[in-house]
Amino acid sequence: MKLAMWTYEGPPHVGAMRIAASMRGLHYVLHAPQGDTYADLLFTMIERRPSRPPVTYTTFQARDLSSSTADIFRDACREAVERFRPEALIVGASCTGELLQDDPGGLARTLDLGLPVIPLDLPSYQRKEHWGAAETFYQIVRAFAANRQRPETIDPLSCNILGPTALGFRVRDDVTEIRRLLESEGIDVRVIAPLGASPADLARLPDAAFNIVLSPEIANPAAQWLKRTYGMPIVSTVPIGIGATRDFLAEVRAAAGLPPRPLGAQAGRDRLTWYARSVDSTYLTRKRVFIFGEASHAVAAARIATEELGFTVCGLGTYMREFAREIRDAAARYGVEPLITDDHLEVEDAIIAARPELVLGTQMERHVAKRLRLPCAVISAPAHVQDFPARYAPQMGYEGANVIFDSWVHPLMMGLEEHLLQMFRSDFEFNDHAAASHLHPHAPAAPASAAAQPVRDESADGATAIDVGTGWTADAERELKKVPFFVRGKARRNTEAFAASRGIRSITVETLYDAKAHFAR
Numbered sequence: 139m140k141l142a143m144w145t146y147e148g149p150p151h152v153g154a155m156r157i158a159a160s161m162r163g164l165h166y167v168l169h170a171p172q173g174d175t176y177a178d179l180l181f182t183m184i185e186r187r188p189s190r191p192p193v194t195y196t197t198f199q200a201r202d203l204s205s206s207t208a209d210i211f212r213d214a215c216r217e218a219v220e221r222f223r224p225e226a227l228i229v230g231a232s233c234t235g236e237l238l239q240d241d242p243g244g245l246a247r248t249l250d251l252g253l254p255v256i257p258l259d260l261p262s263y264q265r266k267e268h269w270g271a272a273e274t275f276y277q278i279v280r281a282f283a284a285n286r287q288r289p290e291t292i293d294p295l296s297c298n299i300l301g302p303t304a305l306g307f308r309v310r311d312d313v314t315e316i317r318r319l320l321e322s323e324g325i326d327v328r329v330i331a332p333l334g335a336s337p338a339d340l341a342r343l344p345d346a347a348f349n350i351v352l353s354p355e356i357a358n359p360a361a362q363w364l365k366r367t368y369g370m371p372i373v374s375t376v377p378i379g380i381g382a383t384r385d386f387l388a389e390v391r392a393a394a395g396l397p398p399r400p401l402g403a404q405a406g407r408d409r410l411t412w413y414a415r416s417v418d419s420t421y422l423t424r425k426r427v428f429i430f431g432e433a434s435h436a437v438a439a440a441r442i443a444t445e446e447l448g449f450t451v452c453g454l455g456t457y458m459r460e461f462a463r464e465i466r467d468a469a470a471r472y473g474v475e476p477l478i479t480d481d482h483l484e485v486e487d488a489i490i491a492a493r494p495e496l497v498l499g500t501q502m503e504r505h506v507a508k509r510l511r512l513p514c515a516v517i518s519a520p521a522h523v524q525d526f527p528a529r530y531a532p533q534m535g536y537e538g539a540n541v542i543f544d545s546w547v548h549p550l551m552m553g554l555e556e557h558l559l560q561m562f563r564s565d566f567e568f569n570d571h572a573a574a575s576h577l578h579p580h581a582p583a584a585p586a587s588a589a590a591q592p593v594r595d596e597s598a599d600g601a602t603a604i605d606v607g608t609g610w611t612a613d614a615e616r617e618l619k620k621v622p623f624f625v626r627g628k629a630r631r632n633t634e635a636f637a638a639s640r641g642i643r644s645i646t647v648e649t650l651y652d653a654k655a656h657f658a659r
C-alpha cells in the first residue's frame with residue numbers, strides 16, 4: 139500500500155486506451171467496474187477529441203459479483219462488434235476487472251466473433267500507463283505484421299514512424315513537423331502508427347526500409363520486434379532540439395543509404411540558434427534549470443538547456459522507472475544526481491534542494507513551481523488542457539526548437555527587468571509587497587516601508603510563517619529580503635537561533651552576517 143495523492147501515470151489499461159483511441163478500426167472491450175468510464179474524459183476533455191474513444195466498458199456493479207461477470211463480458215464483446223463493426227478487437231481488464239480473473243482473452247476467443255481478437259495481459263498493480271501502451275502496441279503489431287512476406291525490392295528511401303499516440307505531449311504537431319522534415323530529405327513515410335493507423339496499415343509495416351521511433355516509451359518493444367523479425371533498422375534519436383534534429387537527420391540519411399550532408403548545410407532552418415546567440419540572451423547563461431518528465435523529453439531538454447541555451451542543469455529526473463538507465467547516463471553527463479521517482483513530494487524536495495531559477499517539467503512541476511514562485515515551462519506529459527493547444531506548437535524538428543525557445547524563455551524575467559528590479563528592490567513601486575503598477579489605481583497602497591511592517595513570511599524550504607515584527611531592525615529585515623526566497627526562512631531561523639544563543643534582543647544587519655558566518659563554519 140502506498141499513499142498517493144498525485145500520480146504521473148494512469149494504470150496500464152489507460153495506456154491501452156491511448157493505443158485504441160489513436161487508431162482507426164480497432165475497438166477495446168474493457169472489463170471494468172462502473173465508474174471507470176472516467177478515462178473517456180482524458181480524451182474528450184483534455185485532448186478535446188470530438189468523439190468518445192473506441193472503448194466499451196463492461197461497467198459491472200457490486201450486485202453483479204454474485205452472478206456471472208463473465209457473461210457480462212461476453213455480451214459486451216458481442217454488442218461492441220455488432221454496433222461498431224471494427225476490423226479487430228483488443229480485450230483486457232482494468233485493475234478491479236483483473237481481480238475477478240475472468241480471462242477476457244479466453245472468453246472472447248470462445249465467441250467466434252469473426253474478427254481478430256488480441257488479448258491484453260496488463261498487470262495493473264506492477265505496471266503503469268506507458269508500459270501498458272507499449273505492450274498493447276507491441277501485441278497488435280505482432281498480431282498484424284507477423285508472417286508477412288517482405289517485398290523482394292524495398293525502396294531504401296521509405297520509412298515508418300512509430301510511437302505517436304493520443305494524449306501524447308504535442309504529438310499532433312510533432313508528426314506534421316517530422317513528416318515535412320523527412321519529405322524535404324526525399325524520404326517517403328509509409329505508415330505512421332499507432333496515431334491514425336488501421337490494423338491493415340500495421341500489416342504493411344514490414345514493407346518499408348526502416349523504422350523511426352519518435353517515442354521510445356511507446357514504440358521500443360514493437361520496433362525491436364520488427365528489427366528481430368524483418369531486420370528493419372531503427373532510427374532512435376528523438377529529434378527535440380537543434381542538435382538532436384541534426385543527429386536525427388544524419389541517422390535517417392544513414393538508414394536510407396544517403397550520403398551525409400556537409401556540416402552547416404542545415405544552418406538557418408531554425409531561429410533558436412540565432413536567438414540564443416543574440417546579445418539579449420546573454421542573461422540566460424548559467425541559469426540553473428531543474429528538469430523532470432517523460433524520459434525522452436527530459437533527456438532532450440537537458441541537451442537543449444546546456445548545449446543550445448547555455449543553462450546549467452541542476453536537477454534531472456523521470457517518473458519512468460523503465461528508462462532509469464537513460465536518465466542516469468544523461469545525469470552523469472551534466473554532473474547531477476539522477477532522480478527516478480513517481481512521488482511528486484520527492485520531486486518537490488529535490489527542486490527546493492537544487493535551488494533552480496527555472497523548472498521544466500510536467501503539470502505537477504508546474505504546480506510545485508507556482509507554489510515556490512519559480513518560473514516554469516511544461517515539457518512533457520502528464521499535461522493539462524492548455525498543453526493541447528489550438529495553434530501549431532510542435533516540440534520536434536526546427537519549428538519545435540523555435541516553440542521551445544519561446545516557451546522556456548517567456549516565464550523568465552527579461553534581463554533588463556531582472557536587473558532593474560534588483561537595483562530598485564527597495565523602491566515603493568518594485569518592493570516585494572507592491573502590487574503591479576498597472577493595477578495602481580485599484581491596488582491597496584504599498585506600505586511606506588514594507589520592511590517596517592510585521593508580515594507573514596512563507597518560505598519554500600518548509601519554514602513556518604514567523605512574525606517578523608519583533609526583534610528585527612528595519613535594515614536587517616531589508617537585508618534578509620535579499621536572500622533568495624527558498625533559503626530565506628532558514629536564514630531567518632538560523633539568525634534568530636544565533637541571536638537567542640547570545641542574548642541579542644535586536645537583530646541588526648551585523649547579527650545577520652555574524653549568524654551567516656557562524657553557520658558557514
Ligand code: SF4
Binds near residue numbers: 235
Ligand atoms: S479499476 Fe483501477 S482505474 Fe478503475 S477505479 Fe479502480 S483503481 Fe481506478
